[in-house]
Amino acid sequence: MLIKKDSQIASSEITPKWLYLNRRKFLTGALGVTAGALAGRSLREIAWPSQKVLAGTKLNVTTKSPFSTSEEVTPYNAVTHYNNFYEFGTGKEDPAKNATNFRTSPWSVKVSGLVDKPRTFTLEELLHLAPLEERIYRHRCVEAWSIVVPWVGYSFNALLKEVSPQSKAKFVAFESYYSPGQMPMGNYAGISFPYIEGLRLDEAMHPLALLCFGMYGETLPNQDGAPVRMVLPWKYGFKSIKSLVKIKLVEKKPDTTWNLSSSSEYGFYSNVNPHVDHPRWTQAKERRLGEFFRRPTLMFNGYDQVASLYAGMDLKKNY
Amino acid sequence: MRKVLRSKWIKLPVFALCLIPLGQIAWRALHNDLTANPIEFITHHTGSWTLIFVVATLAVTPARRLLHLPELIRFRRMLGLFAFFYGLLHFSTWLGLDKFFDWQEMLHDVSKRPFITAGFTGFMLMIPLALTSTAGWIRRLGGKRWLALHRLVYVTAIAGVVHYYWLVKSDVRKPLFYGALVALLLSLRVGSWLVARREKAVDKGVEPKLTTAESA
Numbered sequence: 404m405l406i407k408k409d410s411q412i413a414s415s416e417i418t419p420k421w422l423y424l425n426r427r428k429f430l431t432g433a434l435g436v437t438a439g440a441l442a443g444r445s446l447r448e449i450a451w452p453s454q455k456v457l458a459g460t461k462l463n464v465t466t467k468s469p470f471s472t473s474e475e476v477t478p479y480n481a482v483t484h485y486n487n488f489y490e491f492g493t494g495k496e497d498p499a500k501n502a503t504n505f506r507t508s509p510w511s512v513k514v515s516g517l518v519d520k521p522r523t524f525t526l527e528e529l530l531h532l533a534p535l536e537e538r539i540y541r542h543r544c545v546e547a548w549s550i551v552v553p554w555v556g557y558s559f560n561a562l563l564k565e566v567s568p569q570s571k572a573k574f575v576a577f578e579s580y581y582s583p584g585q586m587p588m589g590n591y592a593g594i595s596f597p598y599i600e601g602l603r604l605d606e607a608m609h610p611l612a613l614l615c616f617g618m619y620g621e622t623l624p625n626q627d628g629a630p631v632r633m634v635l636p637w638k639y640g641f642k643s644i645k646s647l648v649k650i651k652l653v654e655k656k657p658d659t660t661w662n663l664s665s666s667s668e669y670g671f672y673s674n675v676n677p678h679v680d681h682p683r684w685t686q687a688k689e690r691r692l693g694e695f696f697r698r699p700t701l702m703f704n705g706y707d708q709v710a711s712l713y714a715g716m717d718l719k720k721n722y
Numbered sequence: 723m724r725k726v727l728r729s730k731w732i733k734l735p736v737f738a739l740c741l742i743p744l745g746q747i748a749w750r751a752l753h754n755d756l757t758a759n760p761i762e763f764i765t766h767h768t769g770s771w772t773l774i775f776v777v778a779t780l781a782v783t784p785a786r787r788l789l790h791l792p793e794l795i796r797f798r799r800m801l802g803l804f805a806f807f808y809g810l811l812h813f814s815t816w817l818g819l820d821k822f823f824d825w826q827e828m829l830h831d832v833s834k835r836p837f838i839t840a841g842f843t844g845f846m847l848m849i850p851l852a853l854t855s856t857a858g859w860i861r862r863l864g865g866k867r868w869l870a871l872h873r874l875v876y877v878t879a880i881a882g883v884v885h886y887y888w889l890v891k892s893d894v895r896k897p898l899f900y901g902a903l904v905a906l907l908l909s910l911r912v913g914s915w916l917v918a919r920r921e922k923a924v925d926k927g928v929e930p931k932l933t934t935a936e937s938a
Contacts, residue, residue: 485758493893496757546891548759593892664892683837683888692758696822 459622459629462555464537470611471539472705477550481692483624487544488645489592490581491626498626501588507630507646516651517572520565526630530616532565533557537620538613538634543675543704545639547697549689554634555617558610568604568652575607576600576657577633578649594664600644601657601671602635605712611636637706639673670722674713675704679722727793736797740804743771744811761819768812769841773882773900775805780879780907787914799855802875806852809845837888844881847874879904 488498491505510526524532535555543549563575581597583589589596606612613634616623623629628645635643641661651657661669668682677687677700688697703709713721726732747764750756757763782798785791821828831838851872853859860868883904887897 481758489892493891495759548762591893591895593894683835685831690759690761695761695819697820 459617459624461621462535462617464555464620465534466536468536468538471537471553472541472551474539474541474551476539476553477692479619482550482552482618483626485692486627487546487640488626488628489594490579490586490589490596490598490646492588493592497588499624501586502625505585505625505629505646507625510630510648512631512647512650514562514566514650514652516576516653517569518652519567519569522566524562529562529614529631533561535616540613540634540636541704542634542636542640542643543689543700545641545669545673545681545686547681547684547686547689547700549691549700549704551691552618553620554613554615555620556613556615556634559612559614559633560608560610562614562650563608566652571654572652573604574653574655574657575602575604576649576651576653577602577644577647578651579644580646580648594660596660597648598644598660599658600633600642601659602642603656603712604652606635606709609709609712611706611709637674637703637709639675641669642673672713672718672721674709674718674722675700676702676718676722678702679719724791724793727791727796733796733800737800740775740800743767743808761815765812765815765820768808768815769886770896772805772808772812773886775801775808776875776879776882777900777903777907779805779875780904784907784910784914803852803855806848809848813842813845837885840881840888841885844878844885847878847881851875851878876908879908 484499485495486498487493487495488502491498491501508526511523512526512529513523515521534557536557537553537555539551539553541549542552577600579596579598581589586596602612613636615628615632615634616630618624618627623632628643628647631647632645633643633647642659656671659669659671661673662671675686680686686700689700690697747756747767750763751760779798779801782794782801786794817823817828821831832842833839851874854863854868854871863871883897883901886900887894890897
C-alpha cells in the first residue's frame, strides 16, 4: 500500500533544485536584460543576477549601533527561508513561499490608548521619525535555534516619546495585521489571529527594543514581517511581533497570542533563559543556523543590560 | 495483479521504492538543499517516514482481506523492516547529530520529556520485532507466540503518533492525520476479531455472550 506523504509537498521538492534555480535565474536574467537595456546596467550584473529572492529597496542607514554584536551574521538566504510566521503557514519554509504577494503598501500604524497624542502614522512618517540605525542582534527562537541579523530601525522609545504616554500607562499592547484573504494558511495555524503581543512600558522604553523596518540594508522581506515589526533581542523570537498595525498603551497586562494558546509553555515575559526549560524541550542550548554543534544559550540572550528591568523578580515563575 | 504480486522479482522494485526517502536526503544534500537547519530536516524527514512505514505495515493485513489479495503478505516483513530502518536513522540522527552521543543528556531527555519518552518507547519496541523477523525465529518462537510478540507494533504505532502530537507547537493537522490512520487500522482489527469470535461461537452452536470487552 502506498501512502502519500501529504498535500504540502513544496514545488522545490518536486522540481529538481537545479532546474528550478535555473528557471528563476532565467527569469531574473530575462528581466535583468530588459531593465538593463533600459537603464544601462553593467553586463556583469546581467550575467550574474542577484541570488536574493525578495530583495527589497535599499534603506538609508546613517548610523552604526554600539548595541551591535561582532558575531558572524547569518546568511540572508537562511534568515529569509527558515522562520516562523504562522499567518503564512507553520512550516519553516512556508512564509517565504506564501508571503510573496502580501501587500505592504499603503501601510499605517495606529497608536492609541493612554497617550496624550494618539495618532495614526503612515509608514513614510514612521521611517522619518528618527535616524535609521543598523543593529546586528542575536535572535533566539523559543524552538532552540538562533540567528544573527543586521536589522535596520531605531529604538521604539522614539515613537513612544512622539505620542506622550500618560502616567497611568503601564503596558504596551501590539497587534499584527491579519487578513484571511491574504493569509489563507492562517486558518490551519492552531493559534488565533490577529497575532497580539505585549510588553511592560519600561521594557518597551529600553533602547534595545527596536522598531524595525529592514534587514541587510534593505526593507524587510514580506516573510520577515514587512513593512514594520518589533525586534526584542533578549526575548524569544515570538515576542517580536511582525507586520505591526496597532499599538495601544494600557494599564493592565495585555493578552498575548502564545500565552493564550498554552500558558504553561509561553509566559508573558518570555525572556531568553537557559535555566527555565520549555516543558517539552531544553532551553540550555541552541543551534545557531549554519553551525553543527549546539552552543550554550545565554541569560537574556547575552543582553545583560536588561537585567535591571527584572531585579527582584523570580524569573522561574515569571517565565 | 495477483500474478505480478506473486512473481519472484516484484520485491526488488518495492525495495527500491522504499529507499526513495533516503535518496531524497542524499539528493538534497548533494544540492545543498537540506534547508537552513539540515539536522532538523533530516530528523523530521526520517521521523515522518518511520511513521509512514509503520502505518503501511499495519495496513497490509486489512488490505489483504478487503482487497482479496492475500499475496500482499509477502511485503509485510520488508515494510516493517523499513519502518525499523527509518526509525533507526531517526534515532541515530537525534542521538548522533543532535545530542552528539551525550548519553547522559539523552537519558535525561528520555526521562524528562514526555514526547521523547513516547518516541523512545516506540523505537525500542521495534528492536525485538526486527530481530525476530526471520523465518527461523518464527519457528523457534512458534507461530502463536511470535504473533503475540509482534502485536507490539500496535504500541509502536500509537507511541509514534503521540510522539509527533506532543512535538508540534500548535498545528496538529499532520499528527492527527497519522492518528486517524492508525485508529482506522486498529479498529479494523478489532472489527475482524469480533467477527471471528462470533463465527467461532456460531460454529459451536452457542450464542456468544456479550462480554465487557465487546460492549466497550
